[in-house]
Amino acid sequence: MTKILIVNPNTTASMTDTIGAAARAVAAAGTEISAVTSTMGPVSIEGYYDEAFAVPGLIQALMNAPDADAGIIACFDDTGLDAARSVARFPVVGICEAALVTAGQIAKRIAIVTTLPRSIVPLEELVRRYGFAERVQVTACDVAVLDLEKPGSGAEAKLEAEIARALDKGAEAVVLGCAGMADLPQKLSRKFGVPVVDGVAAAVKQAEALAGLKLTTSRRGSYASPGAKRYDGLLAPFAPKSLD
Template identity: 60%
Template sequence: MDLLVVNPNTTKSMTATIADAADRVRNPSTRVTSVTSSMGPVSIEGYYDEVFAVPGLLLEIAKGERQGAQAAIIACFDDTGLDAARAMANIPVVGICEAALATAAFIAQRFTIVTTMERSRLPLEHLVQRYGMTGRCNVRAADIPVLSLEDPQSNARDRLRNEIDAALREDRAEAIVLGCAGMADLSIELRKEFGVPVVDGVAAAVKQAEALVALGLSTAKRGAYASPVRKTYSGALRDFAPDIMVG
């Protein structure tokens, strides 16, 4: 089985963290290719960044599908470009937020997403509502820049731990969901430290992508995720015309 994992920001060190998390949980027969977007922001923090991350993400998914990937994973907790990718691709596409919430729902009645920036909290609350988890899932922000998670001199990880502690005390959370792909390397450590399930969306998405491929299921191609209507795109986006991207 061949899976593609796309980091939709352009920070290669974060892709390495994501790749390690995916490799830890994949089936021995699964080959995981983790790639970094070739264009866009170095991190995705809010609506503006998200929009400009989508073109590079779509390019990588289209390329991966042509090279034989059987499913794709979008490794950003905002589920950046997920709907567009599902409409474009003929393989299943899994977002790590949706995968993480679905996984958490199997093991806890109440759980809390702990994410990075405060500006990301409301978009994630919208995703919680979209995925039918309102009433079960709270969202907290440690108010730390995404890339600070990679800086050993920052206090980002301490602030993340403080927010997890608050979620357990104040939200009565039974499980924690890590709300950033850049936190993927912390799940096992935090699980042991706090004594509760800690869900990493990258790992959850890998297992769910494997399940979809094994079941022979892909995205429905009627209605909302029907293939894009063929038309001309102009200017800098001309190469994103459906005739070119989808083939």
């Protein structure tokens, strides 16, 4: 039995439901998915500011979970991923990184279609850090995250139009750039005749992979456990404890 903990780092429970369903739909027979919603921070994550304030709630959710073999952060900005890896007792997967490494094994040129234009540059920076800058174009369909869930918002039509444009420019596969699109890949893949990768599903498989290989985050160098020290004020409870 492999236990995977998925944290939705925004506080919108209905999005957690979409995410959990998408995760369970692809989980292997022996995998148990637990999807939790952050209890503090923004209702949706759009841009650098929201990102920064989603981290404490995300870390809290990761640390409070009873136990897990791997964790997933279900926001396409891979919000707080480095901090989470530094402290979690299990490997942690980001849905953007997972989607890219997956798409990168079935296509050379990839389009990420995200929600708002303001997310383009943050995602381009992420894509560069992950080493995909030469292979990926990032584009936005100009839909707010929470509108993805609203039937009459026209969100899906905008998304499809943007995918069509990306394919015209040479994309060979599409990555959906928001956890809130986790219910759409099969439908879109059939429509456009190319692989469409959802980060949540991809992350479940990467989490199963790391757990199955019994690999966890290196404690040497960048991800060394934070040294025990005092934290002040509101965030005092998050202070790293001495590890022994």
